[in-house]
Amino acid sequence: MDAVDLQIIRELQTDGRLSNQELADRVRLSPSPCLRRVRRLEEAGLIRGYTAMVDQVAYGLPVTVFVRIRLERHTAQAVRLFEEHVAGIEHIQDCYLMAGSSDYLLRVVIEDLEAYEALVRHRIHAIPGIASIESSFAYGSVKQSRTYPKPAPGASRRPR
Secondary structure (H helix, E strand, O other): OOHHHHHHHHHHHHOOOOOHHHHHHHHOOOHHHHHHHHHHHHHOOOOOOOOOOOOHHHHOOOEEEEEEEEEOOOOHHHHHHHHHHHHOOOOEEEEEEOOOOOOEEEEEEEOOHHHHHHHHHHHHOOOOOEEEEEEEEEOOOOOOOOOOOOOOOOOOOOOO
16 A cells, blocks of 8 residues: 555545545546546455444434443453343444453433433343443544544554
């Protein structure tokens, strides 16, 4: 991946609906080589798809909750079971495996506090092996970026 590939990725992160001609103009390539590079980035898995950025509040899910989860045990079975359950809960948008006092950090989007209470009581508490659940409610957003910063020169890029 060279500087042109990085520029292509950043342009597409900013506007995934760019035509190939517009993208080629922005990265100073002719359309055919630009399209070949995009296809190569897609085939390599660096570009995993294209999506619409939807206004969370207008969509009807105005509440964002960050949930810290600690497991009782860290056996392979307990971890697998927790992760399988989380994958099936649509309101959980992100799940990160953490270092520190919590094992997982979840980002939940939901309609309101009553809906969040129901989610915790009926879906999250139902997951076996949870030792603790701590919730923090976001009351505003200062920054949400979908464009990654440029990696430092020589930074390792390992395949997923």
